[in-house]
Amino acid sequence: MEYILEMRNISKTFPGVKALDNVQLQVRPGEVHALMGENGAGKSTLMKILMGIYTMDHGGSITFNGQPYTVHNPKEAMDTGVAMIHQELNPILDMTVYENIFVGREIRRHGLVDKKEEIRQARELIAECGLHVSPTEILRNLTVAQCQLIEIIKAISVNAKVIIMDEPTAAITDREVELLFDHIRRLKQKGVAIIYISHRMDEIFTICDTVTVYRDGQYIGCGSTKELDEAALIRMMVGREITDVFPKLEAKIGETIFEANHITRADNKVKDVSISVRSGEILGIGGLVGAGRSELVEGIFGMHRLSGGEIIVKGKKVQVHSPGDIIKEGVALVTEDRKVTGLNLSGSVNDNIAMVAIRKTLSNGLYSKAKARKVSEEYIGKLKIKTPSGDEIVNNLSGGNQQKVVISKWLLNDPDIIILDEPTRGIDVGAKRDIYLLIGSLAQQGKAVIIISSEIPELMGVCDRIDVMAEGHFSGELDRDHFSQESIMKLASDIAV
């Protein structure tokens, strides 16, 4: 038996859309197999068929471990030996670590939950993973990264022969990624196959053995990562050449137009951090998850109380009590979680774009839909937002296009300083490139840009200067000439022991 899992001639038709058209996937035992493709390529649909969430169209076949494979729900898939770590985190925050690990397949003794045994096994699994948390800790008290690792432990612990990992590193830091990769290597040795879905090119080449590429619901090809390079992969994925993953537009750097000095937040999540940025400059803020980067910009933006520090915009000292105070001065913040703080998901594209600079869409003092449509169409064109029309509900757009809507909304207000928090999280290569180009052109127009990102290559690609934070304080600054993965990591790990 060469393959542990073989999916052949898989098609899936939704009303009006053919999501998968006769695609295939072959996975060997003990390999890490990357699935690649832009959003909408069909990867998620294929995995949902494998987990029994969707039923495939007639004509396809799935063989698992040499046997025909038919499952009707995730539970059956897990019982058969296929587990999945979902892209969206699925922790039960008010339950303990061990309860989360064993949810749905509790260990029983005399028909009752065997708490002691669950705690014992959970402790072993956690130690194996190199994590330092108590099995009886409530998840609410853990960091996002720790929760993510618990999810991974949960999937591993079902003794699956195939584990699907959908963007497992989206929310965790590089240090924790290393822990995860160690674990993946151990699983490989045990003969477990991993199906690995990620947008991060560097991870694909670090950890994966084989890669299968899909595009627009079609199977494009399969090959060994040793024989492929980044450019070839991108060509397969997008169907055209992208010579430069991180395009950098040249911009003229001018005067300092924004300063935040000695910022300290009342809740102590940020301690005495100073940043400044010049017009035409792109400043990156690097650091691990939880280093206080988002907390810093949220503090500057008036979303949390500051206990110290001053903010100077275009030479003028600004008292910030609420976001309105600083928006007025021409500062924009594209928040980290677009679904929570960036968008009205059930509103139309037009309404969302008009949300911040609503004054520009008024006619005789009233909100004019026609005016909103006009300005939003301008941005839909400029930012290449893929949407049937401006009246489309934002929730129906892909992640990349949603992000463009958020950015449009701020651009309409014509800001001079734009802060972007994780602007490319969860969006695909093509859309990322659009966003990098947009950021570059903003700088060319003389605007100052601040980017927060956990992807070090991204920061190194687009920024002129990178400030690094660790544990709420400022730990160092690097110029473009001195950028390197190692030096940034070293500053990010500057943690008081």
Next chain:
Amino acid sequence: MENKKNIKALISNYFIYVIFLVLVIILAALKPSFISPKNMANILKQASINGILAFGMMFVIISGGFDMSVGSTVAFTGILAALLGNGQYPIIIPLCVAVLGGLAVGIVNGVGIAVGDLPPFIMTLGTMTAVRGLALLISNGKPVTGISEAYKAIAASDLFGIPTLAIFLLIVIIICSFVATKTVYGRRVYACGGNLQAARVAGINTTLIRVSTFAIAGLLAGLCGFLMTSRITIGQPTAAESYEMDAITACVVGGVSMSGGVGNPFGVIIGTLLITVIGNGLDILGVSSHWQKIVKGLIIVVAVLIDVKGKSKKD
């Protein structure tokens, strides 16, 4: 830092017990008859029906639901029990019919919510109104009299000085606490309320779990209907008006989170006793009933406030 955090958590966890103790001490000091054995028995009797309802409600709220219909269900099943409790059948018949009637209402709620995907508030608001109508219909709007002496004796009797009603409550507490904390089923109820999507992905039959929690609430409401009729010696179609609110109050005050996934049976016991003691204590002090409402309202808000504050500190 850590210490401060712990103290805050401690306060939020035990606040309600402290309030309860303080209240008992004050009442006992003001009116010694408050702690007389006779009044203790009264408190147990008065806590019984609300307590049983609160335990049903506990499962529903922990699983992420909400049940407005239990008060009406008590009235409806109380009428059923009264109609069958005139001595024509053995006492077990009205008991079973009342419990099954409550179970049926609960299943209708659960199916509407878990299968029909209706918001719990809307679904149970609907059954609350309809079931009240049903109670009025089968009783023709009049109290049902002529309950047999044997039936009346259930609520009026006691065992070694403990009112029979309280014994029913005790049994319900023991079974529910056991189910909630020790069984796989209980664990899954918490999982559903904590994160429904996660529970589904983990292979839990969330539909079944959610239907079952409403079924439990309905079943216990049916038991309360049976006991209610015995206690007030008539089947009253207008009885138990807004009892669902008292049950919800007992849960919330006892630390059950309205957003689901959190709560423990011991808290619910204290919540129930606290509400009963407020009513009983103020009655004994001869305080106007208007004040009782004010005190009850304040305690609900303060209890939840402390709960929310305690939690946000941990984030």
Next chain:
Amino acid sequence: MKTRKILSCAAAGVMAVSMLAGSAFADAAKMENGVLRAGEGKGEGYKIALLQAHQLNAFQIGITEAAEAAAKELGVELKVLSSDQDAYTQISQIEQCVAEEYDAILFEPVDPDALGDAAKAAADEGVIMVNIVSACTDWQDYGIAVLSCGDNVTAGETEMKAVAEKLEGKGNIAILTGPSGDSGGLQRLEGYENILKDYPDIVQVVEPADCGWDTASAQSTVESWLSAYELDAIVCENDGMAVGAGNAAGKDSGIIITGVDGTPDGFEAIKDGRMTGTVSQNGGEMAANGLNAAVILLNGEELETNELITMNTWIDKENIADFE
């Protein structure tokens, strides 16, 4: 109170209707022992509506049944609606009945002050408006032809008087009331106070408790009281609460427990010794009188008085057999 004693003429609208009917003036119809009858079959061809405040207790169901029986005897086509304790609903129902050309409307106002204008508008359309059970404030000013009610103040007086006599003018009492602000309840309380003035040795040892007409809540309150107070009597504003009080005290407890209404559950409690007695308000009679009065006026005849007061009766173990 005083205004009610001053008899006013039947409302102008009613007069006009009777004049137009053109019938000869017969002798004015009189009440005998609190009962008014138009005569069998006299109501043939008339459409009359009965709007009850609600249909949620035995007292109200008694009204429904008595009205239906009276309508059958008179040959009237009767429609019964419940206003569900909501004044807005009741006003809409009055308007609807006018639109459907009902000849007369009997209504029990949900609120004494909310229905006047609606009644007047209906009367102006020529509909005979009969106010039953509890009076609208200044009802004579709103075109209302007849008021048929008991008297809550008198009922309260009757009840407290019986209690005072049984206590021989001395003892500790407690009062259970209906929902705070309920007009019927307040009038009964007024009746209690009228009597208590004359008995200085009867002491209220606790504040009156609001038990919302509810048996279970009355039962809990009285249980609590009994563990702290020596009570000689518990005076309740309705039978439902008196039954609860009786349950808490037990059979033949020696505590005098009284109610108002004369409902079946109250009767049962009186017979087995949990309650001492009750004051019958006889809602059914109020409705029957009102219906008969409407028919008399529709036939162009006259009423001796347009304020029909049903008599209150004290019922206890002695005379209960006469009322079942």
